[in-house]
Amino acid sequence: MSNAASGSSGFRQWVLVAALxxxxxxxxxxxxxxxxxxxxxxxxxxxGDRIQIRVFGEPDLSVETRIGDDxxxxxxxxxxxxxxxMTARExxxxxxxxxxxxxxxxxxxxxxxxxxxxxxxxxxVNSPGGYPFQPGLSVRQAVALAGGFTERASxxxxxxxxxxxxxxxxxxxxxxxxxHPGDTVTVRESFF
Numbered sequence: 385m386s387n388a389a390s391g392s393s394g395f396r397q398w399v400l401v402a403a404l405x406x407x408x409x410x411x412x413x414x415x416x417x418x419x420x421x422x423x424x425x426x427x428x429x430x431x432g433d434r435i436q437i438r439v440f441g442e443p444d445l446s447v448e449t450r451i452g453d454d455x456x457x458x459x460x461x462x463x464x465x466x467x468x469x470m471t472a473r474e475x476x477x478x479x480x481x482x483x484x485x486x487x488x489x490x491x492x493x494x495x496x497x498x499x500x501x502x503x504x505x506x507x508x509v510n511s512p513g514g515y516p517f518q519p520g521l522s523v524r525q526a527v528a529l530a531g532g533f534t535e536r537a538s539x540x541x542x543x544x545x546x547x548x549x550x551x552x553x554x555x556x557x558x559x560x561x562x563x564h565p566g567d568t569v570t571v572r573e574s575f576f
Contacts, residue, residue, distance in 0.1 A: 425472075428471060429472070430468055431452065432451065433451050433497060433500060436448045439491055448498060462479070462483070473495075475495050479495075502515055503517045503565060503569065504567070505526050505529075505570075506568070508572065509533060509537065509571050510530065512530060517565040522561065523558065523559050527559075538571070538574035542557050542571050544563075544567050547565065548564065557569070
């Protein structure tokens with residue numbers, strides 16, 4: 385075989401390997417876009433979050449579900465599970481431990497967040513109510529989603545009750561502060 389032929393063969397192999405790696409990267413990107421893998425290990429699941437549970441090699445145990453008002457989902461073999469306040473890693477561990485003893489030898493479980501729970505904005509905004517949360521959302525952006533401030537809105541008197549705060553205390557918040565999933569924001573009216 386000539387050097388040109390072996391060089392051409394090596395180049396084709398390189399192109400094939402590069403194409404395969406690119407395809408794998410594309411598939412990983414598409415999968416990441418399909419399901420937001422929870423990267424914040426401190427994020428606590430709550431009512432309204434939509435999650436995906438995948439068990440490698442077990443399509444019957446892979447589910448998509450929204451966490452209901454009671455915080456409970458029904459999962460195959462394990463029954464009712466209360467997910468309120470759990471992190472994705474805690475849920476993965478709970479599922480692995482529940483499936484291991486009687487069902488699977490060494491289950492691989494992944495929990496992904498498909499959709500965050502809504503945040504709520506009330507008070508002196510044009511369209512109060514619940515809105516889908518997106519990471520990086522500020523109070524200013526939340527007000528824009530709610531149709532903007534009314535004429536009497538105070539831009540300096542905005543309070544939030546964090547869903548993660550068990551005491552449910554209102555605290556002041558500024559226009560550039562972050563909104564979290566499940567937050568309840570109230571825009572107060574100005575006196576003048």
